[in-house]
Amino acid sequence: MIGSLFETMRPLFEWVDAMPSSVSLRESLNGYVYLLTAHVVSMGLVAGVIAYWDMRLTGVALRWIPVSKVKSGLFPWLYAGVIINAGTGFVMLYSQPMRYYPNFWFWFKMGMLLILALNAAYFHQNIEKTVDQWERDPVAPLKARMAGYVSLALWAGVIVTGRMTAYSGLVPQWWIDLGLG
Amino acid sequence: MLQPFFQWMGELGFSAYFLNSVWPTPILQCIHLLAVAVFAGAVLVVDLRLLGRGLTWASIPDLARAAQPWLVWSFVVLVLTGIPQMTSTALKQYYSPFFWWKMEALFVGVVVTFVIRRIITSKEEGHFGPVWPKVVGVTSIALWTSVTIGARLIGLLS
Numbered sequence: 001m002i003g004s005l006f007e008t009m010r011p012l013f014e015w016v017d018a019m020p021s022s023v024s025l026r027e028s029l030n031g032y033v034y035l036l037t038a039h040v041v042s043m044g045l046v047a048g049v050i051a052y053w054d055m056r057l058t059g060v061a062l063r064w065i066p067v068s069k070v071k072s073g074l075f076p077w078l079y080a081g082v083i084i085n086a087g088t089g090f091v092m093l094y095s096q097p098m099r100y101y102p103n104f105w106f107w108f109k110m111g112m113l114l115i116l117a118l119n120a121a122y123f124h125q126n127i128e129k130t131v132d133q134w135e136r137d138p139v140a141p142l143k144a145r146m147a148g149y150v151s152l153a154l155w156a157g158v159i160v161t162g163r164m165t166a167y168s169g170l171v172p173q174w175w176i177d178l179g180l181g
Numbered sequence: 182m183l184q185p186f187f188q189w190m191g192e193l194g195f196s197a198y199f200l201n202s203v204w205p206t207p208i209l210q211c212i213h214l215l216a217v218a219v220f221a222g223a224v225l226v227v228d229l230r231l232l233g234r235g236l237t238w239a240s241i242p243d244l245a246r247a248a249q250p251w252l253v254w255s256f257v258v259l260v261l262t263g264i265p266q267m268t269s270t271a272l273k274q275y276y277s278p279f280f281w282w283k284m285e286a287l288f289v290g291v292v293v294t295f296v297i298r299r300i301i302t303s304k305e306e307g308h309f310g311p312v313w314p315k316v317v318g319v320t321s322i323a324l325w326t327s328v329t330i331g332a333r334l335i336g337l338l339s
């Protein structure tokens with residue numbers, strides 16, 4: 001079932017792979033170097049800022065600063081980092097789609113980013129609505145702490161799987177058996 | 182001058198173990214990158230505050246004190262996980278201009294962050310005037326960005 005799902009997506013990746021702009025980026029001498037370097041530097045900004053936000057939610061750090069102040073102080077930097085990080089990530093994918101298509105770690109990372117987005121949306125839609133009641137508490141309510149721990153774990157996972165994308169051969173046997181590469 | 186020393190490091194059994202094993206190096210790289218994230222956060226929250234941005238609700242000394250353990254311990258992890266990566270490819274590092282770029286920026290970064298910035302952040306805002314904290318904040322961000330760029334380019338262009 002997983003194999004057929006990926007086979008359904010293959011034509012899209014092959015279509016992008018053949019686009020002149022994708023080929024041009026792929027064949028650029030230093031394009032990938034600049035993109036990956038900017039991706040890693042912006043990762044430091046995104047992960048560093050989000051770690052402090054999550055550590056405030058979990059009560060691990062910055063416990064004396066109101067939650068809303070942490071958010072208003074850090075989130076503009078987070079958004080700037082996300083724009084650069086996601087932008088460079090997207091262009092890397094666009095320039096080498098058939099490199100990432102069969103990569104286990106790439107899809108693992110995308111799955112975790114999806115869960116992170118859902119976790120953030122759930123926090124925003126539900127838990128954050130009552131933030132006025134607990135934002136000065138050194139330890140946030142259980143639901144907020146759980147959202148923070150989930151986010152911390154998933155961001156750590158995103159960093160690990162992002163690094164492991166370079167090791168496309170170190171993957172489970174069942175993934176190799178899908179024969180995507 | 183240092184070439185024999187790097188050759189000696191590369192020939193250590195410890196280096197050969199990391200070079201020839203499958204999983205230890207990727208695991209070290211992942212831990213190294215996680216420590217980069219923690220270190221970047223600890224550096225940034227204080228540097229941004231020195232620039233009058235970020236967590237302006239908190240005082241500079243309070244924020245610096247809160248970030249200090251994360252800064253120190255993530256740096257310890259960075260060094261511990263960085264050494265085997267360096268020794269296992271010692272001669273590659275020696276001949277890479279980006280390795281030396283990284284080391285120079287790292288040395289100055291350590292002095293700026295752990296010595297000069299520590300002095301600046303030990304006093305309340307205004308003690309050193311409006312300019313010096315900003316100079317230190319910008320310098321610190323620039324140096325650690327430079328370290329990250331140099332590190333990434335060792336792998337990509339060496």
